[in-house]
Amino acid sequence: MKKFNITEKKDTRSGFGAGLAALGKSNPNVVALCADLTGSLKMNAFRDAHPDRFFQVGIAEANMMGLAAGMTIGGKIPFTGTFANFSTGRDYDQIRQSIAYSGKNVKICASHAGLTLGEDGATHQILEDIGMMQMLPHMTVINPCDYNQTMAATIAIAEHEGPVYLRFGRPSVPVFTAADQKFEIGKAWLIDEGTDVTIIATGHLVWEAIEAAHALEAKGISAEVINIHTIKPLDEEAIIKSARKTGCVVTAEEHQIIGGLGSVVSQCLAQNCPTPIEFVGVNDSFGESGKPADLMQKYGLNAENIILAAERAIAKK
Amino acid sequence: MEALFLLRQIMIMKNTQELQEVASQVRRDIVRMVHKVQSGHPGGSLGCTDFLVSLYFDQMNIDPSKWDMDGKGEDLFFLSNGHISPVWYSVLSRRGYFPVAELGTFRHINSRLQGHPATEEGLEGIRVASGSLGQGLSVALGAAQTKKLNGDKGIVYTLHGDGEMQEGQIWEAAMYAAHHKIDNIISTIDYNGQQIDGSLEDVMSLGNLGDKWRAFGWEVMEMNGHDFENLRETLNKAKAQLGNGKPIMILMHTDMGHGVDFMSGTHEWHGIAPNDEQLAKALAQLPETLGDY
Incomplete structure (x- = not known):
C-alpha cells in the first residue's frame, strides 16, 4: 500500500486562500467577494494584493450571491467566500435562480463545512450542503481532501466555465497530496x-x-x-x-x-x-x-x- | 416595407407620438399574449409599458443586432419583477432583439419565452433569470461594478415592483450600493400601490418609501410612468447625476393595467388573463400601430 510521509498538518481553507492569491496574480478577471469572514476564509492575501478586485459585502449573503451573478456579466470570475452554511442554506434561492438557472460563472467557496467546525455547534455545522448543491442543474460540486488538493482545485475551477460549489473546512489535517498536482474536475x-x-x-x-x-x-x-x-x-x-x-x-x-x-x-x-x-x-x-x-x-x-x-x-x- | 420597418425598429426614436404608437402596439401584444395562453401577468405589464418603451426606444445606448451576454460598452437593463415578462418580451422583440412572431409562443411548451424571464435557451436581451423577487438589484449592482472594473461607461438600469420592496435582499443591496458608491446605476420602482392580495397599504405598507431609500444613501427622484415627456426629462436628469458617488432610485408612479380601462387601477388583473370578450374590448382601446405579431 502507498505510504504517505506526513510532515505537516494544514487547514484546507488555507489551501483555498493560497489558491485564490495565486489566481489574483495569474488571472486579472478573478474577483472575490466576502461576507465579513475574510480572515476565516484566508482571503486576506488576495484582498491586500488586489483591493480593487475584492468586495466586502458585510453580513448579507443573499446579496453576495446576486452580486456575484451580476459581476460575471462583462467577464469577471467571482469567487464568493463565507461559511458553508451561509454559502448554501441561507441563500439557496439566490443561487438557484441567479446563478445555477442563469448559468453564471460563479465560484461559491465555502469553508467550515461539517462537524469539524467544532465548538460553534449545529447552527454552523452544515451537513446538507453537498445535497443541496448537487441537486442544482449546471452546478459542479467539489470537496477536496487536504491543503494541496484544495489549492489545486481553487486554481482549476477558475478555468472551468460554469457555477461551482467548492467545499472545504476549518481544522488542520494531514497534507498528503502532491504540491504540484494537476487538479482534474470530475476525475477520481x-x-x-x-x-x-x-x-x-x-x-x-x-x-x-x-x-x-x-x-x-x-x-x-x-x-x-x-x-x-x-x-x-x-x-x-x-x-x-x-x-x-x-x-x-x-x-x-x-x-x-x-x-x-x-x-x-x-x-x-x-x-x-x-x-x-x-x-x-x-x-x-x-x-x-x-x-x-x-x-x-x-x-x-x-x-x-x-x-x-x-x-x-x-x-x- | 419590411426594410423600412426594420429601420424604424433600429433607429432611436425621439418623437413622443412615435413612442406612444410603439406603446399602443406593445399593450396589444401583452393582452394578446396573455389571452392566447390564458396565463400571465397583464396588470403590471400594462403599467410599465410606457417606461420600457421609453428606455428601449429613447434612452438606452444599445444595439440589438450585436447582442451578447457581456454587453460591453452598452447600457444594460435588469427586470427584477420578472412576472411582468409580457411587456419586456414585447419591447425586446419590437426593438429588434428577436422575431416578433416568437411572442405567440409565450408560456407555451418549447418556447424561449418562459413564464418568467430565463437565459437557458439564449433569448436575446435577457441576462439573468428573474421571478423569485428581490434578486435583481443585487445582480444589477454586480454588473455595474464589473462595468467600473472594465472602464465601461455604460449605464445599468433596473425595474422593481413596489411589493418587491418587502423582500429583505432589496435592502441588503441598497446598503451595499451606497457603501460602495455605485453611481452608474439608475433603478426604478413601479409604484402602483398594488400587490396580489390587495393594496400595499393593506397587505404590508412601505411607509415613506422615498425617505427609506434616502436613509439608505440613495439619490431619490419621482416620475410619472405614463408621461413620455416626464419620463425623458426625469431619466435625463438622472443620467446627469451619475458619477456623483450615489446610486439613483426613481419612484415611478403608475396605474396597474394602464391603457385598458377595465384593467386599470386595480390589483384584480395582476395575474389573470382576459377572455375572448374582454380581449376584444381591450384591443378596441389600443390602436394597432406596428402590425400584430
Missing part, C-alpha cells in the same frame, strides 16, 4: 488498489479512509481507496470499475448520508452494477458543540468506523 483519484472492498471517500474522510485501509491490510483485508473530490459530475466509470473488481463498497463523507456522496454512489451502482454498500456519514441528525475529533468519533466519521463498515460490506457479498 485511485489512491490505493485493492481486491476485497472499495472505500470511496471525500473531503476530510479521505485521510481516515487511508488509515482504515492500512488497518484493514493488517487484518488481511485488501482495500481499494478512491478519492472522489468531485461529487458532481461523478466519475461513474471509476466507481463502477472498482465495484466490479472488489464486489462491495463503503462511502465516507462529513455530510448527511441522505443526499451526499453515499447517495449518488449508490444510485450509480444500483443502475449499473448492484453492489453491497455501507455508508459512513451523519445519520439523519444535527451536530453539536465539541472538539472536532470527539465529534467525528461520536458521529461515527473516522477510520475506526470505516473499518467496521468495510467488514459489514464484505459480509454482505
Whole structure:
C-alpha cells in the first residue's frame, strides 16, 4: 500500500486562500467577494494584493450571491467566500435562480463545512450542503481532501466555465497530496488498489479512509481507496470499475448520508452494477458543540468506523 | 416595407407620438399574449409599458443586432419583477432583439419565452433569470461594478415592483450600493400601490418609501410612468447625476393595467388573463400601430 510521509498538518481553507492569491496574480478577471469572514476564509492575501478586485459585502449573503451573478456579466470570475452554511442554506434561492438557472460563472467557496467546525455547534455545522448543491442543474460540486488538493482545485475551477460549489473546512489535517498536482474536475483519484472492498471517500474522510485501509491490510483485508473530490459530475466509470473488481463498497463523507456522496454512489451502482454498500456519514441528525475529533468519533466519521463498515460490506457479498 | 420597418425598429426614436404608437402596439401584444395562453401577468405589464418603451426606444445606448451576454460598452437593463415578462418580451422583440412572431409562443411548451424571464435557451436581451423577487438589484449592482472594473461607461438600469420592496435582499443591496458608491446605476420602482392580495397599504405598507431609500444613501427622484415627456426629462436628469458617488432610485408612479380601462387601477388583473370578450374590448382601446405579431 502507498505510504504517505506526513510532515505537516494544514487547514484546507488555507489551501483555498493560497489558491485564490495565486489566481489574483495569474488571472486579472478573478474577483472575490466576502461576507465579513475574510480572515476565516484566508482571503486576506488576495484582498491586500488586489483591493480593487475584492468586495466586502458585510453580513448579507443573499446579496453576495446576486452580486456575484451580476459581476460575471462583462467577464469577471467571482469567487464568493463565507461559511458553508451561509454559502448554501441561507441563500439557496439566490443561487438557484441567479446563478445555477442563469448559468453564471460563479465560484461559491465555502469553508467550515461539517462537524469539524467544532465548538460553534449545529447552527454552523452544515451537513446538507453537498445535497443541496448537487441537486442544482449546471452546478459542479467539489470537496477536496487536504491543503494541496484544495489549492489545486481553487486554481482549476477558475478555468472551468460554469457555477461551482467548492467545499472545504476549518481544522488542520494531514497534507498528503502532491504540491504540484494537476487538479482534474470530475476525475477520481485511485489512491490505493485493492481486491476485497472499495472505500470511496471525500473531503476530510479521505485521510481516515487511508488509515482504515492500512488497518484493514493488517487484518488481511485488501482495500481499494478512491478519492472522489468531485461529487458532481461523478466519475461513474471509476466507481463502477472498482465495484466490479472488489464486489462491495463503503462511502465516507462529513455530510448527511441522505443526499451526499453515499447517495449518488449508490444510485450509480444500483443502475449499473448492484453492489453491497455501507455508508459512513451523519445519520439523519444535527451536530453539536465539541472538539472536532470527539465529534467525528461520536458521529461515527473516522477510520475506526470505516473499518467496521468495510467488514459489514464484505459480509454482505 | 419590411426594410423600412426594420429601420424604424433600429433607429432611436425621439418623437413622443412615435413612442406612444410603439406603446399602443406593445399593450396589444401583452393582452394578446396573455389571452392566447390564458396565463400571465397583464396588470403590471400594462403599467410599465410606457417606461420600457421609453428606455428601449429613447434612452438606452444599445444595439440589438450585436447582442451578447457581456454587453460591453452598452447600457444594460435588469427586470427584477420578472412576472411582468409580457411587456419586456414585447419591447425586446419590437426593438429588434428577436422575431416578433416568437411572442405567440409565450408560456407555451418549447418556447424561449418562459413564464418568467430565463437565459437557458439564449433569448436575446435577457441576462439573468428573474421571478423569485428581490434578486435583481443585487445582480444589477454586480454588473455595474464589473462595468467600473472594465472602464465601461455604460449605464445599468433596473425595474422593481413596489411589493418587491418587502423582500429583505432589496435592502441588503441598497446598503451595499451606497457603501460602495455605485453611481452608474439608475433603478426604478413601479409604484402602483398594488400587490396580489390587495393594496400595499393593506397587505404590508412601505411607509415613506422615498425617505427609506434616502436613509439608505440613495439619490431619490419621482416620475410619472405614463408621461413620455416626464419620463425623458426625469431619466435625463438622472443620467446627469451619475458619477456623483450615489446610486439613483426613481419612484415611478403608475396605474396597474394602464391603457385598458377595465384593467386599470386595480390589483384584480395582476395575474389573470382576459377572455375572448374582454380581449376584444381591450384591443378596441389600443390602436394597432406596428402590425400584430
